[in-house]
Amino acid sequence: MDTDAVENLFFAALKEKTVENNTQAVDLFNKILTIDPSNDASLYELANIKKKQNKYTEAQPLLERAVTVKPDNEWYWAALADVYEKSNDLPKLENVFNQLIRLNPDRVDYYYDKANAFTLLSKYDEALKVYDQIEQITGINDDLILSRQKIFLKQGKVDKAAAGLEQMITANPTQIKYYRLLAEIYNSNNAADKAFKVLDKAKSVDPNDPLIHLALADIYREKKNNDASFKELQAAFALPDLSIDQKVRIVVGYFPKFAEPAARAGALASALQLCEIIISIHPTESKAYALYGDVLVQSEKYNEAKAAYEKSIALNGQIYETREQLVRIELSNNDMDGVIRDGELALSFFPNQGWMNYYVGAAWLQKKDYKKALSYLKNTTALEFQNKDLLSLSYSQLGDCYHAMQDIKNSDNAYDRALSYNPDNKYTLNNYAYYLSLRGEQLDKSAQMAKHANELEANNAAFEDTYAWILFKQKKYKEAKEWMEKALAHSKNKSATQTEHYGDILFYLAEPDAALQNWKKAKEYGGNSPALDRKINEKKYIE
Known part of the structure; x- marks a missing residue:
């Protein structure tokens, strides 16, 4: 064998691999193996290239040969373990981790990996034996307790899963996390009464742990004790350690209940109380006021909602949704000056928002400033391509603008575009039909549109x-x-x-x-x- 040739080829292959010229590198490593089939370094490097290409079935035999040549190389065994895991060849992992532990008996990760492999193979007793070995090395710790718990729970041995945590609580009675974990085990295994006792004890140890209050709220709710549940929820919300994001998520969880007639009043009252607590604890958080505004809107308290949105925007003006909510309220209140003021300010930050351009355009139309209305409404149609409802509304408003400006051609074209996006746009149907009839044009089309508008909304006098x-214009007088x-x-x-x-x-x-x-x-x-x-x-x- 030409040792110099092999060495030169190896360094050339490494160079190609470094510059990610993998095709050339593979060719060179294969040439080396043709000359020297037991060249373990080339087997390892070639396998790594295959792994990066997700070709695990090709990498596997290369690494199996490498560890045969050099059984004491830890890197080779670690790479082979990775290949077996990726290719889901789990039964072979036990021997690999045995070899890794032999080579590096103090590295705890190898023991955990071996135990995990046993767990995946449902060899729970073998996994527990490995955890016993880990305890001899590290002593008892959280990771070990949790790992054992998972095994015990898979075996249906809830008492054993709880025993480890009870041991930790005895040794560390002020560590609330152990109480939470123990309660979670009981609660997940239909032992709510035991979970309640653990949590109640934890609350006496640390009444300022918000997660304990939340867990108690869940248990009370399961017991149909809604008053006690809500009190625990209020206690959790009153603690600054519970993040505002988690509080927001909990309040948002009430929103589906707003649509249920039987639950609506109670859900709104609870959500409002929680929002007030959030604001008192997080007075400088814009999202607290935005959430409060959303709940007030659901409660139809629009003036209070408007004030909440204004406060949210004052704290953080970079949230578009809050600005849109404010403008929506102003539009519903027929406050066109407010829509224009706050809408144009919003567009100075978010110029490409189609709905906001539409709101401002509609407000200018109401103010009879048709040129400004046209500008914003045209922006909407230029920005929006997918929202057919918005496009229909915008072209309908454009039709009204052009009609007011006596530009009949563009008015009719805009109405036709509006109906092309939504043939059931009843206000467009009505207005377009009426304007055509006033001109005495296309009366059949006009009658068809007007009839359809009445089909869409009965008993509308207009x-x-x-x-x-x-x-009447068709002389159908009766x-x-x-x-x-x-x-x-x-x-x-x-x-x-x-x-x-x-x-x-x-x-x-x-x-x-x-x-x-x-x-x-x-x-x-x-x-x-x-x-x-x-x-x-x-x-x-x-x-």
């Missing part, structure tokens, strides 16, 4: 009025009368427009006196259409 008016009477019956206010339209319909049904009477009522209700006075004076319908 929708019924629109449909009646379109039927049907128009039926729908207008529905509109008048469902109208919450005395509508001058609806009453005037009713008079128009009656005129064409040959009821001129009734028509005149309704035109006069429309005048009393504040009607001021250009033709109304002429209708009254001339006692006939005027376009």
Whole structure:
């Protein structure tokens, strides 16, 4: 064998491996093995390359040959253990860990790995024997107790699993973590009474441990003692050691109950009380006020929620969701100035938020500043590609903007786009249908849209009025009368427009006196259409 050639090839292979030219490195290591099949270093290096490529079945025989050549090399055995684990060849692990322990008897990790392998093979007694060996080396410790516990619990030996912890509690009576672990064992194995006794004792040892209070709250809840459970929950929330994030998660757990009629009132009351505790303990945490705002919204206490969101934003203005919640409340309160002020401020931090652009655009539309409304609404349609509801709403608002600006072509196009994203957008259906009818255009399409709007929402006086008016324009006077009477019956206010339209319909049904009477009522209700006075004076319908 040419020793110099092998050495040169080996260093060349290592160089290629270092620069991650694995293909060339593999070729060189294979050449070495052709010359010297028992070259253990090349077997090991080649196996490592295979492992990185997740080719464990190819790495395994290489390492098995390497440990045969050099049975006292710890690295080879460790690499072989990794391959067996990755390829799930668990029965072979026992011998590997025996060899590793032989080579390094003071390394505790090898014992734990061996015990774990036995556990995976369901050889629980063998695993426990290994843990006994570990105890001889390290003495008793938390890791050892927990490891044994897992075995005992798999064997159904709850008493033995508990015994180790009871031993630790006796030796360390002020260490609350042992009480928690013992209670968890009892509670997980249908021994809630034993768990309660352990936790109650722990509470007397350290009343300021929030996790003990939470565990007691769980047990009381299981026992249907909701008052005691909530008191423990309050005690836990009053302790600063319980993180605000955990407190938030617990309160959020109440949210599904808000949708249950039987549980809603109690869940809201409890959530509000917990939020108030959170704020008192964490007064500088913005998320405390944001959560409080969310619960207040669920309680329909919108003004208080608005104040909570404003406080949250003052503490941390970098949370978009809180800003959106604030603007939503202002929009629902018809506070368009607030929407514009807080919405535009939010967009200075988060300019690419589609909903916020929509809210601000809708507010400017309400303020009749159509150019500004168009700007924000166009931003929304440029930013949003997937949310069809938002796109439908935005194009509908654009249609209203263009209509107000008397840009009929763009208005119709926007309404068509709105309906393409949501054919059931009832307000778009109604408005678009009405505007087409006023122009006397596409009356069949207009009637179809108005009819569909009424199908989507029955007893809406405005929708019924629109449909009646379109039927009138189609000279379907009897049907128009039926729908207008529905509109008048469902109208919450005395509508001058609806009453005037009713008079128009009656005129064409040959009821001129009734028509005149309704035109006069429309005048009393504040009607001021250009033709109304002429209708009254001339006692006939005027376009």
